[in-house]
Amino acid sequence: MADDEQEYNLPVITAFSFKGGAGKTTLLALLGSAALVSGYRVIFIDTDGTKNLASWHEAAVKNDLWPENAQFHHAQDVESVIQIIDDAYDSRSADLVLLDSPGFATKALDEILGVSDFVFSPIQMSQPDAVSAEATRAWMLEYYDRLAEGVQGPVHCFVANNIKNASRPSMTERKYLDHAREQLPLVKTIVPNRAAMALMTDTGPLGELIKRQTSDDYKGQRVNVGHCTDLLKIAIEVMNDILANNVWEKEDA
């Protein structure tokens, strides 16, 4: 029991970005999908007023695609977030918390980061994204400065998202990738542009979607299961990168 006590851990990973539409909610759903497929008990918490994660959960329930090892909460305030995490920790009822944060600086955001172990910011390869990613990073560094002495803030990284061909980025994508690798803690795994992302967003966790697609009695429209499986593999790599802070170093570039 005592050993067990030491081993139990409940990492909280938060998606955060000042740039709207960079893929916060989508990547959170993707990472959660991968963790659920691996059998982890995942708590999703939506603290974003746009409630996109909540809509995703609703769609999944409607489609009968919300798995038993997933929990969803929409939290109105930080106290509720803390309560959900504390309850899960005390009852050991989850292995991972994924939190969608509001994309603007508020006192609540400070407190949400205060309960986070890891924070990731999606970044797409465009001029506006490059500019706002720098603002996001600068804000994060100021946040670290605001912390009381001895308090450790969450580990922050960026995830390159929505690249057309991840193994052969275009010239423009390459330009922004190089810039991000130089300027930001950018994780090594790149998330490609995939139609399966929109399908996941509209329908529910990717693993459940694959299960349904490959079941014999499924009569609906078939999707490219290979692409979905591929995305899950990428998501596992991204998750490992975030947890290990596996970011580009100058000598890697």
Ligand SMILES: Nc1ncnc2c1ncn2[C@@H]1O[C@H](COP(=O)(O)OP(=O)(O)OP(=O)(O)O)[C@@H](O)[C@H]1O
């Ligand atoms: N890798 C990807 N491939 C294809 N589509 C993607 C990808 N990443 C994001 N998208 C699409 O981009 C759109 C915006 O993504 P998303 O809603 O996750 O962004 P967000 O950062 O959460 O935005 P908001 O600021 O509104 O919360 C969605 O329609 C999503 O399906």
Ligand SMILES: [Mg+2]
């Ligand atoms: Mg969102």
